[in-house]
Amino acid sequence: MTAASTMGAMGAMGTSAGHLLEVRDLSMRFGGLLAVDGVALAVKAREIFAIIGPNGAGKTTVFNCVSGFYRPTTGSIRLDGQSLVGLGSHRVARRGVVRTFQNVRLFKSMTVLENLLAAQHAQLSRSVLGGLFNTAGYRRLEREAIARALTWLDFMGLREFVNREAGNLAYGHQRRLEIARCMITEPRLLLLDEPAAGLNPQEKKDLQQLIGRLRDEFGVTVLLIEHDMGLVMGVSERILVLEHGRPIAEGTPDEVRRNEQVIKAYLGEA
Amino acid sequence: MSALRARLGPALIAALMSVVLIAPIFGLKLQRVGARTVLAPHWDFVLWGALAVFAWQLLRPAAALATGGLRLPTLPEFSARRHPLVLALILLLAFAWPFFAGRSAVDIATLVMIYVMLGLGLNIVVGFAGLLDLGFVGFYATGAYTFAMLYHWAGWSFWEALPLAGAISAFFGFILGFPVLRLRGDYLAIVTLGFGEIIRLLLVNLTDWTGGPDGISGLPKPTVLGLPMTRSPLVEGGTTFHQFFGLEFDTMHMVIALYLMALLLALITLLVSNRLIRMPIGRAWEALREDEIACRSLGMNPMRIKLSAFTLGAMFAGFGGAFFAARQGIVNPESFTFIESALILSIVVLGGMGSQLGVILAAIVLIVLPELAREFSEYRMLVFGLVLVLMMIWRPQGLLPVKRRHVQVDEGAAREGAAR
Numbered sequence: 029m030t031a032a033s034t035m036g037a038m039g040a041m042g043t044s045a046g047h048l049l050e051v052r053d054l055s056m057r058f059g060g061l062l063a064v065d066g067v068a069l070a071v072k073a074r075e076i077f078a079i080i081g082p083n084g085a086g087k088t089t090v091f092n093c094v095s096g097f098y099r100p101t102t103g104s105i106r107l108d109g110q111s112l113v114g115l116g117s118h119r120v121a122r123r124g125v126v127r128t129f130q131n132v133r134l135f136k137s138m139t140v141l142e143n144l145l146a147a148q149h150a151q152l153s154r155s156v157l158g159g160l161f162n163t164a165g166y167r168r169l170e171r172e173a174i175a176r177a178l179t180w181l182d183f184m185g186l187r188e189f190v191n192r193e194a195g196n197l198a199y200g201h202q203r204r205l206e207i208a209r210c211m212i213t214e215p216r217l218l219l220l221d222e223p224a225a226g227l228n229p230q231e232k233k234d235l236q237q238l239i240g241r242l243r244d245e246f247g248v249t250v251l252l253i254e255h256d257m258g259l260v261m262g263v264s265e266r267i268l269v270l271e272h273g274r275p276i277a278e279g280t281p282d283e284v285r286r287n288e289q290v291i292k293a294y295l296g297e298a
Numbered sequence: 299m300s301a302l303r304a305r306l307g308p309a310l311i312a313a314l315m316s317v318v319l320i321a322p323i324f325g326l327k328l329q330r331v332g333a334r335t336v337l338a339p340h341w342d343f344v345l346w347g348a349l350a351v352f353a354w355q356l357l358r359p360a361a362a363l364a365t366g367g368l369r370l371p372t373l374p375e376f377s378a379r380r381h382p383l384v385l386a387l388i389l390l391l392a393f394a395w396p397f398f399a400g401r402s403a404v405d406i407a408t409l410v411m412i413y414v415m416l417g418l419g420l421n422i423v424v425g426f427a428g429l430l431d432l433g434f435v436g437f438y439a440t441g442a443y444t445f446a447m448l449y450h451w452a453g454w455s456f457w458e459a460l461p462l463a464g465a466i467s468a469f470f471g472f473i474l475g476f477p478v479l480r481l482r483g484d485y486l487a488i489v490t491l492g493f494g495e496i497i498r499l500l501l502v503n504l505t506d507w508t509g510g511p512d513g514i515s516g517l518p519k520p521t522v523l524g525l526p527m528t529r530s531p532l533v534e535g536g537t538t539f540h541q542f543f544g545l546e547f548d549t550m551h552m553v554i555a556l557y558l559m560a561l562l563l564a565l566i567t568l569l570v571s572n573r574l575i576r577m578p579i580g581r582a583w584e585a586l587r588e589d590e591i592a593c594r595s596l597g598m599n600p601m602r603i604k605l606s607a608f609t610l611g612a613m614f615a616g617f618g619g620a621f622f623a624a625r626q627g628i629v630n631p632e633s634f635t636f637i638e639s640a641l642i643l644s645i646v647v648l649g650g651m652g653s654q655l656g657v658i659l660a661a662i663v664l665i666v667l668p669e670l671a672r673e674f675s676e677y678r679m680l681v682f683g684l685v686l687v688l689m690m691i692w693r694p695q696g697l698l699p700v701k702r703r704h705v706q707v708d709e710g711a712a713r714e715g716a717a718r
Binding site: 095097116117118119121122126127129133134135136137138142143145146147148149150152156159160162209210213 | 570576577584595599
């Protein structure tokens with residue numbers, strides 16, 4: 029369960045059934061820099077999968093490729109067997125792959141509720157005439173959208189801030205709202221980019237619980253990048269370790285923790 | 299006292315600077331003496347100017363203290379219950395006053411309404427969607443020429459041509475929207491500026507269709523209830539407005555009718571844009587303005603959202619343009635220069651980006667003020683610039699900044715929140 033060669037072989041073995049996301053031989057080159065080099069990963073449905081690695085290891089680049097913000101130089105990305113490469117980020121999102129960002133990206137001057145309503149844009153009927161004349165059907169859709177938003181706010185414990193401007197929320201709440209905004213689009217795969225960054229220990233504990241609940245109650249598959257080892261080891265079922273854009277190990281938290289290469293590269297001797 | 303002494307130095311420098319500025323502009327005047335032109339000095343001008351600046355700089359802190367920092371007016375607060383009442387009152391006033399007002403006042407008010415329409419249209423693009431468009435006048439021109447050409451070549455009346463004018467302007471907005479979608483901010487502004495000019499140059503140069511620099515004249519005024527408001531019927535055996543209602547013919551009727559139509563069109567624009575911003579598409583515009591990357595990550599198609607803003611904004615400009623053409627009776631490319639785009643943009647910025655009431659107020663201020671100050675017409679642009687500079691200092695967010703919160707739910711109360 030170590031080197032990249034093992035990984036490559038695993039990917040090459042082909043149509044492994046039951047994998048929601050399959051990334052093979054992913055490389056991303058920026059000019060002279062090979063940011064991601066031959067990464068492969070396969071995430072099963074309803075799995076919580078983490079990517080870890082030192083700064084600059086290419087974790088976020090992998091995310092950007094999967095979510096369609098970058099077009100990978102080589103490699104394939106498949107969701108349920110269908111290629112996502114070259115679709116463009118908003119189409120990838122419509123296929124059910126949504127993400128959060130390292131530095132929270134909320135619609136800051138809109139209210140908490142409006143953030144969740146805007147996120148449903150792709151799902152809501154966009155009948156302009158119905159809206160202009162405020163027809164009964166349109167009002168019902170709006171009511172349902174608001175009800176969905178409120179359900180999520182209740183779930184996240186953000187109900188009391190419903191009319192508050194999103195930019196004025198405490199940082200931890202902003203992070204939760206960003207996750208709620210993703211979940212309201214009913215994704216199949218949720219990408220969390222360092223969700224614990226800037227959170228206090230209690231909030232980290234809550235986050236760990238939250239990620240588990242999202243998977244258990246809503247059946248969403250989670251792919252996350254995180255530096256906080258407590259959270260990663262506690263929540264994820266499998267972990268991929270990157271260094272300098274290359275995969276150096278993959279396995280369960282215990283396997284990764286014992287892997288000498290990983291300890292040397294990242295976890296540090298202790 | 300010591301504070302005053304401390305201000306002395308800066309005040310002197312300011313006075314000196316103003317001498318440097320005033321002297322070439324106002325201090326020296328070209329005068330004709332017989333066949334020759336001479337420079338006549340007006341040093342008293344310079345002296346008074348410098349003195350004024352000196353005194354102002356010296357006393358500025360005191361003045362600021364005395365006025366407690368200038369506060370610009372805000373809308374008086376009304377309780378939600380009295381809102382409809384106030385609104386009805388304003389509407390009644392807007393509809394009734396032309397019957398008691400003078401011709402020129404009503405005429406200016408008509409112009410204001412056209413700019414309200416244009417301002418609200420541009421507000422969709424700039425205020426809601428955050429796309430800086432400096433070529434808005436192009437769509438205004440498209441609407442005006444659509445009506446003019448439809449009348450000239452096919453004999454369409456104003457009301458027949460109006461929907462098509464809007465549609466064709468919207469179509470142009472859509473077409474021109476495509477290539478600029480990837481651009482943002484300053485780059486977008488420059489390209490749209492170019493588009494505005496291209497449309498104007500096309501109008502100048504497609505002489506066979508548009509009449510070139512002379513434009514198209516002899517456009518009929520809009521009819522009222524299908525009745526022309528002319529002294530004698532346009533066609534043999536037709537009825538005119540004053541004959542039908544048994545009134546004495548009066549050109550004032552036309553002026554009032556034009557105002558009422560403009561008011562109606564402006565009201566429709568206001569209602570529609572007011573609805574739009576509360577609809578999913580409005581939220582999408584705002585979300586896009588806030589963070590395009592986040593929008594994309596949530597499955598929103600930024601292209602489609604931007605195009606819809608461009609298209610709808612252009613449509614209202616088209617309506618405004620067609621009405622403008624009918625009111626003037628003549629269109630030519632002179633009416634659609636860049637300065638017009640700048641004026642409409644100033645209305646949006648001055649009013650407070652995204653604020654519809656602000657746009658209306660700013661349209662009134664920016665159109666009526668120059669008309670009131672006709673005697674100072676030489677200084678119009680100066681005053682205009684001054685107003686804008688002062689606004690940016692005291693009220694950078696506009697006359698009536700937007701109050702956000704379009705959708706609210708009762709906090710804690712009922713599960714199914716009430717959409718406002």
